[in-house]
Amino acid sequence: MAGESQQAMTCGRLKELLRAGAAGEELEHVAQAITGHIERCPTCSTAETALSTMLARYRQAEQPPLPHDLERRLLDLLCRSPEA
Amino acid sequence: MEKPWEIDLTLYDDEEELLEGLRRHDRLACTCLLKRFAPRLYRLALQLMADPDEAEDVLQEGFIQACAHIDDFQGKSGLGTWLHRIVLNTALMRLRRKQPAMVELQEQPDEAQTRLAEALVDHTAEPGHELLALELREKIDRALSALPDTLRAAFVLRDIEGLSTKEAAAALGIAEPALKVRLHRARLALRNALEPYIQNIAEEGT
Known part of the structure; x- marks a missing residue:
């Protein structure tokens, strides 16, 4: 179920820590607390590892093509400019 | 008729x-330059600006600057790295010019932002492998x-472009702890927005 899995990946403690950062607490301390929490929290460490895996695949994915005609418009622009 | 984009x-x-x-x-060298580097750099600009028109403007400005200063290129890094830096700086300058007061407000934990991101995903979908x-x-x-501009920029530089925390913080003109907190906010928002896919990958690893 979508609702169950969403609950399983959500961490209230992490949200609290991030709120503390927004509330003006010293950011160095907040950043350290978040890093420590993620290392210890099974939910967060699992989700962060999965996010990293997904992003590694995203980075390796083939580049989508340029929007239609953009390359030619750029070329026209560069060739029109006195520098090009 | 010459078709330089088909060379x-x-x-x-x-x-x-x-x-x-x-x-x-x-002219043919300009064409080769675009063919070789423009797709990758457009992607970078689009990730940072989150707007196709602005990404195109960034790309135009970046390539014009590059061609105008090509005589200054000393080859200490590769041409691609040099172009990447020009386009990245162009995008970051534009982001900085975008109403900083509003950006700061939007950086607060924002339930509406989370709901918007979640709404982008069909949670009933069953992503395959x-x-x-x-x-x-x-x-x-x-x-x-x-994502808000500030969070997106931190995330793109650190997690997609692979800059170190120090490099990303310097590029954004912020302290390293601030960069780290922005990054965690961005990651949490993406965890929520992409939850079915994150869950699927997590299950692959078990």
Whole structure:
């Protein structure tokens, strides 16, 4: 179920820590607390590892093509400019 | 009729020759430059600006600057790295000019932002193992574009472009702890927005 899995990946403690950062607490301390929490929290460490895996695949994915005609418009622009 | 956008890319396979061509203001060299680097740099600009028109403006400005200063390029890094830096700086300058007061407000934890990102994803979908099909890539792009500018920039520089924390903080003109907190906010928002896919990958690993 979508609702169950969403609950399983959500961490209230992490949200609290991030709120503390927004509330003006010293950011160095907040950043350290978040890093420590993620290392210890099974939910967060699992989700962060999965996010990293997904992003590694995203980075390796083939580049989508340029929007239609953009390359030619750029070329026209560069060739029109006195520098090009 | 000449169609320079359909030329043979191997004409300027060698970077030194490409540079020489650009210094001579050779039209075919400009074409090779675009064909080789524009798709990757457009992607970077789009990830940072989250707007196709702005990304195109960034790309135009970046390439014009590059061609205008090609004589200054000393070859200490590769041409691609040099262009990457120009486009990145162009995008970051534009982001900084965008109403900083509003950006700071939007950086607060924002339930509406989270709901918007979640709404981009069909939680009833059952993603298969071809996780980076076009559909998922589009969802990642859309989730990224739903982030506030400051969070998105931190995330793109650190987690997509692979800059170190120190480099990303310097590029954004902020302290390292601030960069780290922005990054965690961005990651949590993306965890929520892409939850079905994150869950699927987590299950692959168990």
